[in-house]
Amino acid sequence: MSCDSPLIIALDHSSLDAALCLADRLDPARCRLKVGKELFTRSGPEVIEALHGRGFQLFLDLKFHDIPNTVAGAVQAAAEQGVWMVNVHASGGRRMMEAARERLDRNGLDTHLIAVTVLTSMTAEDLAEVGIAAPAAEHVERLALLTRECGLDGVVCSAQEAARLRQLCGSDFLKVTPGIRPRSAEHGDQRRVMTPAEAMAAGSTHLVIGRPITQAQDPMAALAAIEQELATS
Numbered sequence: 001m002s003c004d005s006p007l008i009i010a011l012d013h014s015s016l017d018a019a020l021c022l023a024d025r026l027d028p029a030r031c032r033l034k035v036g037k038e039l040f041t042r043s044g045p046e047v048i049e050a051l052h053g054r055g056f057q058l059f060l061d062l063k064f065h066d067i068p069n070t071v072a073g074a075v076q077a078a079a080e081q082g083v084w085m086v087n088v089h090a091s092g093g094r095r096m097m098e099a100a101r102e103r104l105d106r107n108g109l110d111t112h113l114i115a116v117t118v119l120t121s122m123t124a125e126d127l128a129e130v131g132i133a134a135p136a137a138e139h140v141e142r143l144a145l146l147t148r149e150c151g152l153d154g155v156v157c158s159a160q161e162a163a164r165l166r167q168l169c170g171s172d173f174l175k176v177t178p179g180i181r182p183r184s185a186e187h188g189d190q191r192r193v194m195t196p197a198e199a200m201a202a203g204s205t206h207l208v209i210g211r212p213i214t215q216a217q218d219p220m221a222a223l224a225a226i227e228q229e230l231a232t233s
């Protein structure tokens with residue numbers, strides 16, 4: 001089923017049953033779903049099949065980061081399962097990203113291929129500790145430009161960088177932004193955050209939202225409130 005909404009709900013659940021329980025309350029016309037490392041490691045390709053069977057478009061978020069040949073194979077394997085989007089780490093570099101791009105193209109696979117720039121949980125201090133002296137925003141710009149040069153469809157970044165990336169890389173270049181927090185929500189481990197309405201205004205093309213919906217007392221009410229915020233902004 002195709003979906004017009006920018007919302008991608010992160011199913012960071014620890015069991016297939018719990019993930020499907022939430023999915024069964026969601027409408028594939030109103031959101032896409034993201035399957036990440038914990039759920040996929042526990043349930044494997046079965047979760048992809050189960051969610052596709054319910055009509056959802058899926059972002060398989062395994063953030064591949066390895067030598068070019070290995071990443072190209074992993075991206076191909078993901079795309080052959082029919083997922084809508086897959087990601088790699090831009091810090092894997094040019095040859096890794098080009099190999100992934102080339103592998104999808106050679107096999108006629110049209111899964112969106114995007115790259116994570118700087119994780120939304122990271123601050124300038126975190127970057128400095130791993131040897132990156134530049135501020136987060138500057139490092140995001142560098143990695144986004146490299147990602148675009150390698151022919152990928154877009155990046156994962158924080159919404160705080162989306163406006164600048166729209167100027168640098170254009171509005172067709174996907175800007176998938178996690179770290180989304182409605183005003184009253186707890187930030188948890190996220191650092192570079194924005195509200196849903198601010199993120200869309202800044203140029204995000206898609207919003208990844210997990211705990212503010214999945215951990216809410218009433219996940220459907222939390223989702224409806226976010227949709228309302230977007231509709232009235």
Ligand SMILES: O=C(O)c1cc(=O)[nH]c(=O)n1[C@@H]1O[C@H](COP(=O)(O)O)[C@@H](O)[C@H]1O
Pocket residue numbers: 010012036061063087116118119120121156157178179180190208209210211212
């Ligand atoms: O690639 C991602 O999806 C991702 C990249 C990033 O920089 N930050 C980030 O939070 N994510 C993912 O987005 C989701 C955010 O979830 P919440 O913080 O619960 O809203 C999690 O599944 C993360 O794995």
